[in-house]
Each structure stands twice: as C-alpha cells, then as structure tokens.
Amino acid sequence: MMLVQSSRLLFSGLSPRGSRAKLTILIFHRVLAEADPMQGDEATAASFDWQMRLLAENANVLPLDEAVERLSTGTLPARAVAITFDDGYADNHDVALPILRRHGLHATFFIASGYLDGGWMFNDTVRESLRHAPNGELDLTDLELGLFTLKDTPLSRARAFGNIMRGLKYMEPERRADAADAIAERTGLPAGLGSPMMTSDQLLAMRRAGMGIGAHTVTHPILSRVTDRQARDEIGGSRERLEALLGERVSLFAYPNGKPGVDYTSTHTAMVREAGFSVAVSTSWGAAPRGASPYELPRFTPWDQSRARYLVRLARNTLQPFNTAPAMGH
Known part of the structure; x- marks a missing residue:
C-alpha cells in the first residue's frame, strides 16, 4: 500500500x-x-x-x-x-x-x-491459420516470408506468427491480404470460424x-x-x-x-x-x-x-x- x-x-x-x-x-x-x-x-x-x-x-x-x-x-x-x-x-x-x-x-x-x-483483419487470419495448422514445415518463401517449422506448442506458433507479421505488416495492402489468404489456404484454416x-x-x-x-x-x-x-x-x-x-x-x-x-x-x-x-x-x-x-x-x-x-x-x-x-x- x-x-x-x-x-x-x-x-x-x-x-x-x-x-x-x-x-x-x-x-x-x-x-x-x-x-x-x-x-x-x-x-x-x-x-x-x-x-x-x-x-x-x-x-x-x-x-x-x-x-x-x-x-x-x-x-x-x-x-x-x-x-x-x-x-x-x-x-x-x-x-x-x-x-x-x-x-x-x-x-x-x-x-x-x-x-x-x-470482417477479418489480416493479422487475425494469420494467427488463426497458425493456431490450427498441422505440425511440420510451413514454406512461405515464395511469399518472401520465410520457412517455419511448426511444433505442437503455442510458443512455437507464437514465434512463427511474430516473424511472419514482421514481413507482412508493411506489404502493400492488396499483396498483404493475398498473402494472408494464401497462408490460410496452405494451413487449412477451418471454415466457419466466427469473426473476432x-x-x-x-x-x-x-x-x-x-x-x-x-x-x-x-x-x-x-x-x-x-x-x-x-x-x-x-x-x-x-x-x-x-x-x-x-x-x-x-x-x-x-x-x-x-x-x-x-x-x-x-x-x-x-x-x-x-x-x-x-x-x-x-x-x-x-x-x-x-x-x-x-x-x-x-x-x-x-x-x-x-x-x-x-x-x-x-x-x-x-x-x-x-x-x-x-x-x-x-
């Protein structure tokens, strides 16, 4: 006190x-x-x-x-x-x-x-994609975002999210949105998730x-x-x-x-x-x-x-x- x-x-x-x-x-x-x-x-x-x-x-x-x-x-x-x-x-x-x-x-x-x-902001699309992604390699080099190994731990996925966001944030908006959608498709983001x-x-x-x-x-x-x-x-x-x-x-x-x-x-x-x-x-x-x-x-x-x-x-x-x-x- x-x-x-x-x-x-x-x-x-x-x-x-x-x-x-x-x-x-x-x-x-x-x-x-x-x-x-x-x-x-x-x-x-x-x-x-x-x-x-x-x-x-x-x-x-x-x-x-x-x-x-x-x-x-x-x-x-x-x-x-x-x-x-x-x-x-x-x-x-x-x-x-x-x-x-x-x-x-x-x-x-x-x-x-x-x-x-x-609506979904691009960062939420990426975060939820990583949350639901299977373990293993996630290759985003063609998006100029890097190569990641996802493990069955929240910390592994949180680190990947932070690294991806550093590359994604300053992209031109349309390219940024396309990249977020590509990540969702590659990771199998479940359909029907409610908007945050x-x-x-x-x-x-x-x-x-x-x-x-x-x-x-x-x-x-x-x-x-x-x-x-x-x-x-x-x-x-x-x-x-x-x-x-x-x-x-x-x-x-x-x-x-x-x-x-x-x-x-x-x-x-x-x-x-x-x-x-x-x-x-x-x-x-x-x-x-x-x-x-x-x-x-x-x-x-x-x-x-x-x-x-x-x-x-x-x-x-x-x-x-x-x-x-x-x-x-x-």
Missing part, C-alpha cells in the same frame, strides 16, 4: 494540474476473457480489471475529446489519463465494456470500419453506454505505403461509415500502426485535418504537454504486472521526450 501511495505521489508530481499538466493516453487493442499464448501481449479480463481499478483510484480518467480540449486551455487535472482502444474487436464490447462500467471509466474506441459485421470483430449493433451499444467512438481507416493500411488517393479514401471513408451508423459527428482519428514518420507523415496529418477530424493519436510514447499538436498525440501502455510498478511506469512515461513538430513528409 505504501508503494502504491508513493507511486501516486510521483505521478502527481510529474503530471500536475493546470498549465504544466500532461495528458497520458493509454492504448489497448483487445481484452481477452482468458489468457491466450498466441496473444501474450494482450490484456485479459483479470489484468484489465485491476488496471482499471488502479486508474480509478489513482488517476483522473477523462474522455479523450474533453481531455484534449482541457489540455489546450490549461485546465487539465493532475494525473490526467484517457483510455483508448484500436481496431474494433468484439471483446471490447463483451469483456472490456463491463469492466469499464464497473469502475465508472470512459474509453474511446477507434474502429477500422471495413471489418465491422463479420464487433458488429454494428455492438458498436451502437458501446456508444449508448457513453463510450467514445473514433475512426481508424476502413481497412487499416499503413498510410505511408499507399497512394495519397487511397489514404484520403481510407481516412474519409471510415468517418463516413461511422457517422452514418452512429448518426453523429466523428471527430477523433487513430493512425494505423501509428509510428510518426514511418507509418504516416505530415501529408497524412494534413489529410486528417482536411477530413474534418479535430484530434488524432499516434503510437509514439510519451505524455502530451500543453501546446502539443492535437493531430499527433502520443499513446502508451504500461506492461507491468504489479500495481506499484504500473503506476511508476505511468509516471515515468511523462518524462519521455515528446516532439510536438509534425512528422516529415514523403
């Missing part, structure tokens, strides 16, 4: 209120009902529950849009935190939402709109529960790897689909993958602004100080499994150097 109290004081000192305040934005993707060795980095219901309890007791959690507005006006409270999720997985509704509501917390969910209602993504009804239920909804493109391309026209269509198309579904303005955006200068550039921040968004978030670490560009806000998630260390890492993240300049252009 004393360690937690000391950590809270450290967080308060490094993230004070008012004009010297900093905004910490947390990023999640999934909250699994149970641990999955193939998704070892994802939160589980149990870990997410204690993390949200810790935040409710030691931070001031605000809706992202409100937090960004208060950051700009110098009225942010001490230990200010906003919670965000990317992609639009069904477990955000089924597992994360009840925990958030139990602790009285708000989160913003950035949705890749093209995968609503039964949210339905439109689940998304509407999230909004009715008071959660924030933002756009995350249509098909989650790396914006720097597509043409400017494709990037504009992805950015604007996601907003149009979500606004039509929700019947309200969508003003928040998250860059896919989100590394400044690598996954998106100043060209894309300009597109996001021109599309009518007022806030955009990256995956650069750090906490946003007053004066930070609202179109390149950093995000971070502590990975520690003890409460005191979790709070200490939250506090230390506020010391991460933060560059408010826009990412370089093409």
Whole structure:
C-alpha cells in the first residue's frame, strides 16, 4: 500500500494540474476473457480489471475529446489519463465494456470500419491459420516470408506468427491480404470460424453506454505505403461509415500502426485535418504537454504486472521526450 501511495505521489508530481499538466493516453487493442499464448501481449479480463481499478483510484480518467480540449486551455487535472482502444474487436464490447462500467471509466474506441459485421483483419487470419495448422514445415518463401517449422506448442506458433507479421505488416495492402489468404489456404484454416470483430449493433451499444467512438481507416493500411488517393479514401471513408451508423459527428482519428514518420507523415496529418477530424493519436510514447499538436498525440501502455510498478511506469512515461513538430513528409 505504501508503494502504491508513493507511486501516486510521483505521478502527481510529474503530471500536475493546470498549465504544466500532461495528458497520458493509454492504448489497448483487445481484452481477452482468458489468457491466450498466441496473444501474450494482450490484456485479459483479470489484468484489465485491476488496471482499471488502479486508474480509478489513482488517476483522473477523462474522455479523450474533453481531455484534449482541457489540455489546450490549461485546465487539465493532475494525473490526467484517457483510455483508448484500436481496431474494433468484439471483446471490447463483451469483456472490456463491463469492466469499464464497473469502475465508472470512459474509453474511446477507434474502429477500422471495413471489418465491422463479420470482417477479418489480416493479422487475425494469420494467427488463426497458425493456431490450427498441422505440425511440420510451413514454406512461405515464395511469399518472401520465410520457412517455419511448426511444433505442437503455442510458443512455437507464437514465434512463427511474430516473424511472419514482421514481413507482412508493411506489404502493400492488396499483396498483404493475398498473402494472408494464401497462408490460410496452405494451413487449412477451418471454415466457419466466427469473426473476432464487433458488429454494428455492438458498436451502437458501446456508444449508448457513453463510450467514445473514433475512426481508424476502413481497412487499416499503413498510410505511408499507399497512394495519397487511397489514404484520403481510407481516412474519409471510415468517418463516413461511422457517422452514418452512429448518426453523429466523428471527430477523433487513430493512425494505423501509428509510428510518426514511418507509418504516416505530415501529408497524412494534413489529410486528417482536411477530413474534418479535430484530434488524432499516434503510437509514439510519451505524455502530451500543453501546446502539443492535437493531430499527433502520443499513446502508451504500461506492461507491468504489479500495481506499484504500473503506476511508476505511468509516471515515468511523462518524462519521455515528446516532439510536438509534425512528422516529415514523403
């Protein structure tokens, strides 16, 4: 208890209120009902529950849009935190939402709109293909992804997944999708697996529960790897689909993958602004100080499994150097 109290004081000192305040934005993707060795980095219901309890007791959690507005006006409270999720997985509704509501917390969910209602993201296709693949050699050299030996252990398959993803992630989107489909065919991915993504009804239920909804493109391309026209269509198309579904303005955006200068550039921040968004978030670490560009806000998630260390890492993240300049252009 004393360690937690000391950590809270450290967080308060490094993230004070008012004009010297900093905004910490947390990023999640999934909250699994149970641990999955193939998704070892994802939160589980149990870990997410204690993390949200810790935040409710030691931070001031605000809706992202409100937090960004208060950051700009110098009225942010001490230990200010906003919670965000990317992609639009069904477990955000089924597992994360009840925990958030139990602790009285708000989160913003950035949705890749093209995968609503039964879609599969390429990474999920590959993961489930490897999960169900027979033991033995998997030759993906013709796809420029390598040669793998799959054993009857989750760790073997998780390692193969990580290596494949490193080669697959930055492919041009159509080639990436074709490669994921080829892997599914070669491994015999069973037909009829349910989509891991949210339905439109689940998304509407999230909004009715008071959660924030933002756009995350249509098909989650790396914006720097597509043409400017494709990037504009992805950015604007996601907003149009979500606004039509929700019947309200969508003003928040998250860059896919989100590394400044690598996954998106100043060209894309300009597109996001021109599309009518007022806030955009990256995956650069750090906490946003007053004066930070609202179109390149950093995000971070502590990975520690003890409460005191979790709070200490939250506090230390506020010391991460933060560059408010826009990412370089093409």
